[in-house]
Amino acid sequence: MEEAEDEPLFAERVAGIDIAKAEVMVTVRVPSDTRPGGRQQETRSFRTIRRDLLALADWLRTWGVTKAGMEATGDYWKPVYFLLEREGFDCDLYHAGQVKALPGRPKTDKLDSAWLAKITERGSLPSSFVPPEPVRRLRTHTRYRRHLTQARTAEKQRAEKLLEDAHLKLSSVISDIHGVSGRAMLEAIIAGERNPKVLAQLARRRMRRKISELEQALDCSFVSDEHALVLKMMLATIDHLTAQIDELTAKINVLCEPYRHQIGQLCTTPGTDIITAQDIIGEIGADMTVFPTAAHLASWARWAPQVRASGGKRKGKNATGRGNPYFGAATGEAAVSAGRTQTFLGTKYRRLVRHMPKKKAQVAIGRSLITIYHALLSDPGATYTDLGAGYYEQRMHVRRQARNHVRTLERLGYKVTIQPINPDTGELQAAAG
Secondary structure (H helix, E strand, O other): OOOOOOOOOOOEEEEEEEEOOOOOEEEEEEEOEEEEEEEEEEEEEOOHHHHHHHHHHHHHHOOOOOEEEEEEEOOOOHHHHHHHHOOOOOEEEHHHHHHHOOOOOHHHHHHHHHHHHHHHHHHOOOOOOOHHHHHHHHHHHHHHHHHHHHHHHHHHHHHHHHOOOOOOOOOHOOOOOOHHHHHHHHHHHHHOOHHHHHHHOOOOOOHHHHHHHHHHOOOOOOHHHHHHHHHHHHHHHHHHHHHHHHHHHHHHHHOOOOHHHHHHHHHOOOOOOHHHHHHHHHOOOOOHHHHHHHHHHHOOOOOOOOEEEOOEEEEOOOOOOOOOOHHHHHHHHHHHHHHHOEEEEEHHHHHHHHOHHHHHHHHHHHHHHHHHHHHHHHHOOOOOOOOOOOHHHHOOOHHHHHHHHHHHHHHOOOOOOOEEEEOOOOOOOOOOO
């Protein structure tokens, strides 16, 4: 038998914190005073109010604890993590799925805290990404703005359903019933106007070309006072949400002042507007040292398909998994917008949808955008230069271009024969034997 040495500990003095809503169970593990190379531990419980958490910080200092590990339990970890971080402790947050109880191991709050302490001292798990405090403040505002925007969209959809219930086919003629013309007509209906011709005359600018269609769509025969009352309440809710969104946006602009340059960089990429750029900074910050490569960022965001294979066979679908929903929503919106542009990414999307589902192609474009975002945020002097919509055509071999054109014509029902010509004389050349 050969002597085997244990791996050195990642940290000598650590604490494992099992978090619940009302209290936390904390286990401290430090070097033993009596047994060389051994460990000793002590477990205590603390309430999650600020006074008790400050007492927890003092207790950790008496033991010389430098690192504390905890599990991401709902939102209950945030007060503990943020307070200990402010008190100067190095905190690690672990993904709940990676710290789950092992089969055969008893599970209690005390044992869980000891298990977290052992994970922390050995460095067994990587810590989850927690942005710095300025980014967290920005994140609070950008996330709530997204929630309000979704609520406003839902209320607009309810208003459209109410109009259908009243047999008003306004949305069949106007693409946005909450625009200037549509809003004027809705407010007139609320005020009691029921004459279709009078309502149609409220159309503005280009909408006046559809006067006759509007008169037919605005037949108010089935509109009741109850419809008008509910519609009034819906429009008031929409206006209230719009005012709150505008107020939040003004505050977000102030919080984004330190990141004005980075937001400007992100806005140069296809499909990325200032709202999307602010949301992205609010989720990942501007310091890309926490993500060594673009692949790390894509993996964290779950925009990298997971391959599951065993025995040479793939199992299930190669889904990306669930990542940060806010970062994913912002990237997804940018990917959809980029796919509609006459840019390199737009051309790439249109090439991909020829042989794969649209959603899968959008994930591929989002993955490209994440790579671009990481490159821009990693280098303050970097700028995005689009390769152009004709990049693939320029790089493609001549024969490959010809083959693709022939296949396109054959799909349209034509039979094509290709014969090369001499580029100097323009005369036909004999086909290669």
